[in-house]
Amino acid sequence: ANRHVGEIRTPSTALGGVTVRVPAKVNLQLAVGPLREDGYHDLVNVFHAVSLFDEVTATEPADPGAGPITVKVLGESADEVPLGEDNLAVRAAKALAAAAGRTYRADLLIRKTIPVAGGMAGGSADAAGALVACNELWGLGLPREDLMEIAADLGSDVPFALLGGTAIGTGRGERLTPLETSGTFHWVFALAEGGLSTPRVYGECDRLRAAAEAGVPEPAASEPLLAALRTGDAEALGRALANDLQPAALSLRPDLARTLDAGRALGALGAIVSGSGPTCAFLARSGEHAAELATRLADSGVCRSAVTAVGPVEGAALVP
Ligand code: C5P
Structure with a gap:
C-alpha cells in the first residue's frame, strides 16, 4: 500500500473509514463527596487506563436515506448497548458536528470488548472514540483541547477516555490532571452477569449515607496511593485502592463480596469494585500472577469470566 495515503484526509473512505482504539478505565481511588444541588457529587477520582479496548470506526454513510449518524455494535453483550438517542457515541458525533457548525454524516461501528454497564466507562470510551474518529473522517482538525471540552x-x-494514562479528576470528575507513574501494573477484571x-x-450511596446519619467529608486524594503510583510499588498500591461506591455496589449486588473474597484468597494485592460496578478489579504481582488469578477466578464460578490487562495505557488513538 502507498504509505502516503494515510496523510491525505479525503481517501479515508477508500481505506474503510477511520478506526480509533479506546481503553477502559478502573478507578484506583473514588472518593465521593456530598450530593450537590445539580444532582452530581464532588469527586476525587484517580483514573487509570487499562488494556481492554473498544474500537470505533467512522465511515461515510452507505445509505444516503439514513439518519445523519447511524450506529452498529458488535461483540459480546452488544445487544445491551442502546442504539437510539441514548447511544453516547452518536451523541458525541452530533455534539462534534454542532461544535463545527455544520451537519455532517457518518456511520459508526463499535466493536466492544469493554463490559457494558460494567463500571469501566465503556460508553464513555465509545463517545471518546467517536469524537476522534469523526474529527478525522470529517477533516475538522480540532485540537485535543477542543475535543476535551x-x-x-x-x-x-x-x-x-481521550487522555488515558493515569490522572486525577476533580469537580464531578471531568477536571483532569495527569499523574506521573512508574512501571506497569498487572490487573485482572472479573466480569459479572448483568450490569x-x-x-x-x-x-444507593446517598441512601446508605443518609441511613448512617454520619457527615460526608469533602473528598481528598490519598497520599499513600499517589506515592505508590510515583514509585511503582504494586503492594502499596494494592493496599491503597479505595472506592466509596463499593458499599453501594455491594448493597445492590451482594454476590460481588464473594468475588472480591475469592481474589483476595488467591493472593491479589488489592481487590475492589471497579467504579460503579459490577466488574471487580484485582491487582496482581506480575503478568504471570494475573494469568493464574484470572484462570482460577473463572474456574471458581464467582464471575461470568475473567480477563487480564495492564495499565497505564494511552487514551483514544487512531489505528493506522
Ligand atoms: O456524568 P455522567 O452522565 O457519566 O454521570 C452519570 C450519573 O452518575 C449522573 O447522572 C449522576 O447520577 C452520577 N454522577 C454523580 N456524580 C458525579 C458523576 C456522576 O452523581 N461526579
Whole structure:
C-alpha cells in the first residue's frame, strides 16, 4: 500500500473509514463527596487506563436515506448497548458536528470488548472514540483541547477516555490532571452477569449515607496511593485502592463480596469494585500472577469470566 495515503484526509473512505482504539478505565481511588444541588457529587477520582479496548470506526454513510449518524455494535453483550438517542457515541458525533457548525454524516461501528454497564466507562470510551474518529473522517482538525471540552459535556468519564494514562479528576470528575507513574501494573477484571446503572449506584450511596446519619467529608486524594503510583510499588498500591461506591455496589449486588473474597484468597494485592460496578478489579504481582488469578477466578464460578490487562495505557488513538 502507498504509505502516503494515510496523510491525505479525503481517501479515508477508500481505506474503510477511520478506526480509533479506546481503553477502559478502573478507578484506583473514588472518593465521593456530598450530593450537590445539580444532582452530581464532588469527586476525587484517580483514573487509570487499562488494556481492554473498544474500537470505533467512522465511515461515510452507505445509505444516503439514513439518519445523519447511524450506529452498529458488535461483540459480546452488544445487544445491551442502546442504539437510539441514548447511544453516547452518536451523541458525541452530533455534539462534534454542532461544535463545527455544520451537519455532517457518518456511520459508526463499535466493536466492544469493554463490559457494558460494567463500571469501566465503556460508553464513555465509545463517545471518546467517536469524537476522534469523526474529527478525522470529517477533516475538522480540532485540537485535543477542543475535543476535551466537548467530551466534558457528554459525561464525567469521557475526557479521561481521550487522555488515558493515569490522572486525577476533580469537580464531578471531568477536571483532569495527569499523574506521573512508574512501571506497569498487572490487573485482572472479573466480569459479572448483568450490569449496574451508575445513577442507581450513586443513589444507593446517598441512601446508605443518609441511613448512617454520619457527615460526608469533602473528598481528598490519598497520599499513600499517589506515592505508590510515583514509585511503582504494586503492594502499596494494592493496599491503597479505595472506592466509596463499593458499599453501594455491594448493597445492590451482594454476590460481588464473594468475588472480591475469592481474589483476595488467591493472593491479589488489592481487590475492589471497579467504579460503579459490577466488574471487580484485582491487582496482581506480575503478568504471570494475573494469568493464574484470572484462570482460577473463572474456574471458581464467582464471575461470568475473567480477563487480564495492564495499565497505564494511552487514551483514544487512531489505528493506522
Ligand atoms: O456524568 P455522567 O452522565 O457519566 O454521570 C452519570 C450519573 O452518575 C449522573 O447522572 C449522576 O447520577 C452520577 N454522577 C454523580 N456524580 C458525579 C458523576 C456522576 O452523581 N461526579
